[in-house]
Amino acid sequence: MAENDQLAPVTMSLATGNISCLMGGSGPTLVCLHHSWGNPGALDLHRELTSSFRVIIPDMPGWGGSDRPLWARTVRDIAILVNHFACTFAPSGYHLVGFGFGGYVAAEIACMSEHSVDSLVLIGAAGLQPEKSEILDQMMYSHRQYIEESFRDRDSYLNHIGEEPSQDMRDLWDHSREMTARVSWKPYMFNRRLGELLKNVELPSALIWGEHDKIIPMEVAEQYHAALKNSAIHVVKNAGHLVELEAPEELAALISNHCSTNIDQVSQGG
């Protein structure tokens, strides 16, 4: 565990509403975008990364403690707000890491504001429409079922969540799911234009997928790989969609290596 692992809550006021985040560590700025089910707080993964990076974990607008932009209708709206937020902290550039739905937001940011981003890490990212399979639709599952499907298997779910999720967790999922539905009800979790737009993106990109991801098919990793010129796929063994919980050390190493490899392209952030 890193020594400088304190992640403290910070709130930034934008004209469009407040954005809450956790922030800690030092070094190049690394922004982590959470899954559709919300920001679970500081994880071991985040703490590990604080040894090399200034880690910022925002509640994306509409999720958690951030104000809800009731006017927002698309994932791209969220991406614009998140990028604005991140650029305020790191005007010279930041590493961008997105988990699941957060990966979808990150990919949209990469298309619209490539110059703001130093490197990209997509972990089980939504955003592209698989051709041979489907993204698991959380709207057709109970919260508990959906989260269980996000783990490698039931034992892993029970190990991390327990038989019954806490009330706080259920409240977080409920609040998050509404915002997810507001911007990604249909099409669910993809943007058919995104694949075309990504073809112009030259960012060094790591595409990290859990071997047993049942939420976003591995096929989507291959689609991202085909679209992004400078990308590589990394498959994490014995992990499902929630790689950050099931293989935090391996994931931290993958992220650190990817972002450090591209460190010459970055400044130290604002």
Add this chain to the structure above:
Amino acid sequence: MFVGYFTERPYQDQESGYFGATGRSITDLTMSNASYDPRLGADLYNRYLDEKIYAEEMGFDGLMLNEHHSTPFCMGGVMNLEAAILARITQRAKIVLLGNILPIWDDPLFLAEELAEIDMISRGRLVTGWVRGTGRESVAHNAAAPYNWERFQEAHDFIIKAWTQPGPYRWEGDHYHFRYVNPWSRPYQDPHPPIWIPGVMSRNTVAWAAKHRYPYVMLATELEPTRESYEYYTEVAKEEGYETGTQHRGYLFKVHVDDNEKLAEEAGRKFVQGPSNPFLEGNQGTVRPFIQNLPGLTQRNNLLPTMRSFAAAASRGRAAQHKEEQEKAGKKVEPPKPETPRDTYIDQTEKYSIISGTPDTVIPRVRHVLETLRPGSIFFWDGDGAMSHDDSMRSLRLMGSEVIPAVREIAKELDLKGPFEVDPQTNKPIENGDSAAPNTEDLANS
């Protein structure tokens, strides 16, 4: 008093296995339409239309239709088509649509045109009603649940304007955009058909209906919470500066009448058998809670007293919240519903959720409902679940010959005036207004 007739038009299929306790379970939005037999569907659609014709002959003032999607408990996915047919094949009864699910319409101009055509073909007999729909409908027609309430309100405003303001003009709203609003067909009734709003649990909708002075029709909810929900309507009305009357209150409840008590119980128990509405307590289908609780569909903390009922809460996927809230309030949690159809039937009979009997036993129980709730409009919900055509026709005959005349007398005694006797918009008596009741004695003897 306005007296209407209603059935959900269940898809009854003895062959598919989806029928009662002996077949496969009926779980909401899990059944493939591979089981659907269009020939059987043809028989059933025509049966239900025939029953509506007979209901008119028997003296009902209104023939009510409703709409659900991708489910066997209601064949009214395209309710407006049935309404258009009724407009042509019936003569006198109002055609009451409770209701079109506004948020799932991406093009409410189509709806404005369809309803106007039905109103014209029926020569002004349409009563239009609008609902927000359940989670099932949002899923089936893929309408974003968080915008359900916004779309409901905007579609309403759009249709009213399309009916009342001469075009052409533009409509640029939040959810709907039209560069040319100028529907050539306009409603027969001036300025437009009456609008009634049905509902079960949303306080938002009740408040909205009260603000618009639209009669609110409670759908098969338990008596005391229904009365309290009416009180909420009245509170809002007071804030809006008007007094409510019976003309603002409607109530749908399950009533079956039969030749003897044995037949009545046999048929009455069929309310909860077969492909009956899974929102009904004790029925043989199940809802999936997360479908009924889609994100943002209904404001979680703004529900009517009707949701105090365990059965109602459970049917809307809120059993856990219900238990928690009751315990927090220091109240005893209702026991789980009875396990057998017979117990369920008796339980529901005791609390007036089902009224089934001979005219002699049904009429006093209907009186109790009228005295408790004082509605100006009622709808008898019959012929549902596993009930056969014969069950329906026996009941309709007895309703026409005995129950409806008695109900009209009770309504006079209790001064229960419907929205065709007193205008809900103005609270003024309607000239020549009545409940459109024919001479039921003549009809019954004809």
